[in-house]
Amino acid sequence: MSTIGADQRLTKTDQLREHLSTLVGERLCPGDRLPTERELADEFGVSRLTVRRALDRLESERLVYRVQGAGTFASRRPITKTIEFTSFSEDMRSRGLSPGSRLLDAVETPAGARIGYALAISPADPVFRVRRVRTADDAPMCLETSHVPLALAPGLLDLPLEGSLYSLLETRFRIRLVRADQVIRATVLDPEEAELLQAMPLSPALLVERTAYDQRGRAVEVAKSLYRGDRYSYEIAIERTS
Ligand code: GLP
Numbered sequence: 001m002s003t004i005g006a007d008q009r010l011t012k013t014d015q016l017r018e019h020l021s022t023l024v025g026e027r028l029c030p031g032d033r034l035p036t037e038r039e040l041a042d043e044f045g046v047s048r049l050t051v052r053r054a055l056d057r058l059e060s061e062r063l064v065y066r067v068q069g070a071g072t073f074a075s076r077r078p079i080t081k082t083i084e085f086t087s088f089s090e091d092m093r094s095r096g097l098s099p100g101s102r103l104l105d106a107v108e109t110p111a112g113a114r115i116g117y118a119l120a121i122s123p124a125d126p127v128f129r130v131r132r133v134r135t136a137d138d139a140p141m142c143l144e145t146s147h148v149p150l151a152l153a154p155g156l157l158d159l160p161l162e163g164s165l166y167s168l169l170e171t172r173f174r175i176r177l178v179r180a181d182q183v184i185r186a187t188v189l190d191p192e193e194a195e196l197l198q199a200m201p202l203s204p205a206l207l208v209e210r211t212a213y214d215q216r217g218r219a220v221e222v223a224k225s226l227y228r229g230d231r232y233s234y235e236i237a238i239e240r241t242s
Pocket of ligand 1: 223
């Protein structure tokens with residue numbers, strides 16, 4: 001089926017590009033062969049050079065790969081979303097799950113040595129500590145403890161903390177978190193954690209420790225997120241660079 005004429009405002013080259021990106025993004029499976037340059041040139045009424053350039057672009061974006069003498073093929077789709085900086089809410093939504101929270105407690109407390117160091121404040125400086133059970137489709141997924149300097153988000157504890165903390169920081173305090181240092185390690189749930197996550201004591205879990213920074217480079221959050229090992233997986237795309 002030709003897409004020519006679908007939208008007369010688009011040039012033929014634009015139509016070709018749009019067609020190719022739908023093809024590799026939605027219709028083809030990894031390893032499927034694309035139509036030949038000649039077929040595409042005929043279908044869209046453009047030169048083979050134009051087709052080649054459009055394919056070069058897809059190849060440089062690693063959406064397709066070429067095999068000499070065999071043609072052009074759709075690449076495996078990159079899993080980039082999991083290495084993007086996301087909040088719990090965004091992460092769950094991207095997995096097709098509905099995020100939620102149950103607030104356990106929210107208190108003001110001195111930062112202490114470890115958290116103070118990570119947040120670049122004095123150990124005596126106050127921080128807010130917020131503990132929540134994070135849910136996905138109403139089932140416990142993660143136990144999360146976040147620390148935020150009081151000086152950066154005064155009044156945070158008076159706000160509703162059941163929704164997205166990052167949205168709250170952005171909308172109420174104009175703090176947009178954009179980057180994090182993160183360590184992920186395997187652990188097991190102690191009896192209290194297991195009860196909160198409705199899992200068996202000593203069952204496996206993933207501990208994600210994060211220091212998150214805003215657009216000005218300030219450390220804004222130090223957090224520990226303890227995920228049920230049977231419900232959560234962390235996927236990253238890796239590739240050989242040499
Ligand atoms: C992730 C991070 C936490 C952060 C949370 C915010 O889970 N590991 O450090 O507190 O996202 O998520 P939300 O904005 O949904 O509250």
